[in-house]
Amino acid sequence: MLTDMQIAILGGDARQLEIIRKLTELDARLYLIGFEQLDPLVLGTSKEKIKELDFSKMDALILPVPGTSLEGELETIFSNEKVILTEQMLQQTPSHCTIYSGISNSYLNQISNNANRKLIQLFERDDVAIYNSIPTVEGTIMMAIQNTDITIHQSKVAVLGLGRVGMTVARVFSLLGAQVKVGARKSEHLARVTEMGLKPFHLENLHDEIKDIDICINTIPHPILNAGVIAKMPLDALIIDLASKPGGTDFRYAERRGTKALLAPGLPGIVAPKTAGRILANVLSQLLGDDFDKGKGKEK
Template identity: 75%
Template sequence: MLTDMQIVVMGGDARQLEIVRKLTELDAKLYLAGFEQLEQPFSGAVKEKLHDINFSHIDAIILPVPGTSLEGEVETIFSSEKIVLTEKILHQTPSHCTVYSGISNGYLDDIIKKSKRKLVNLFERDDVAIYNSIPTVEGTIMMAIQNTDITIHQSSIAVLGLGRVGMSVARSFSLLGAKVKVGARKSEHIARITEMGLQPFHLNDLRNEVKDIDICINTVPYPIVNAAVIAQMPSHTLIIDLASKPGGTDFRYAEKRGIKALLAPGLPGIVAPKTAGQILANVLSQLLREELESRKGK
């Protein structure tokens, strides 16, 4: 149980509702900032304006998956109010207060460092990323079907990157009958691709490997699908970029060439927000319980 824990949930989308539901069931006291348009009531959770919250008693702050903007703004679909996490707010919290976010950026890292608080990036955890790859794969399959006029079966697909998402995507499209090649850099990844029964190639050879593909699925968060690569693709190729914003694709050049390129970060929150929220809620409740037990043991 999380009895006596006081937590601020700042903004977000439908995934946050599953987090709120789980944490209130565990008897935490929640303050919801950026939720005034939410009609659904939660016992143990109160909607508050950010400036009305007494942060001196707050044990944890939960941000949405994208964290903050580079100006500190927190996105929310439940409010017209501008929600901004500042260094001043963090300084008002107890020294043990922990900030939980999906991902981080320079702004968030900077105010965390200056306030000497702890930041946990949930998407850096293997368990979260692996669980999250399931709705990501389903969303990618949906986008591939909606945006092509061919079947996935027997189509030629290049998956770029063999991280936790890339591995799940490559395996799933192969099981659907696609001819899947996977680009990677590390020798152990090349070996794993071979072991999976897929065709490996080194990302240095990317330009040569895209000349015959129907779909290119990128998971690498660097500008890897550049103009030189896109220039070698057939005109019917579909690019699905799953990397975090701004993605790894030159979208301007793709449009110029008439190649459809879709940036699709955060697919779990779009195609399966309930499941994606439950994944985050389960991990968060575990981390918060560990934090509470650690403090009580001191």
């Protein structure tokens, strides 16, 4: 139980609703920032304006999955209010206060470090990333069906990257009957692709391997699909970029060439927000409970 723990939830999307439900069940006291349009109000919560929140009482801050923008702005789909998190706000929190975010960036890292507050990126955890790969691949299948005029079965699919998302995407598209090949750099990843019964190729050979594909699914958050690579693709190929913003695709060139390229980060929150929210809620409740049990939940 999280009785007497005071937590601020600062913006977010539909995934945050599952987090709110879970934490109120555990008897935490929640302060909701950027949820003016949320109705009815969940028992044990209160709506606040960020400038009126008493940060000195907060045991934890829960940010949206994308964290902040490079200007400190937080995503708030349940409010028209512009919510900005600053270093000064973090400095007002108790020293034990922990910040939870899905991912981070240079701004959030800097203000957390300057305020000497612990920042936990949930998507760096293997369990969260692997669980989230399930709704991610379902959303990818949906996008592939909606944006092509061929079946996935017998289509030629290239998956770039064999991380936690790439592995699930490659496996599921193969199970649907696609001819899947996977591009990677690490020898152990290429070996794993072979073990999975798929065709491996080194990313150094991407220009050659991309010439006959129907769908290219990128999971690498670096500029991998540049103009030179896209120019080698069939004109009617579909690019689905699952990497975090800004993705790994030259979208300007793809549009100019007439190749459809879709940036699709955060698919779990779009196609299955309840499931994605439950994944985050379960992990957060465990982490918050561990901190509380260790006596970090309140200042001594």
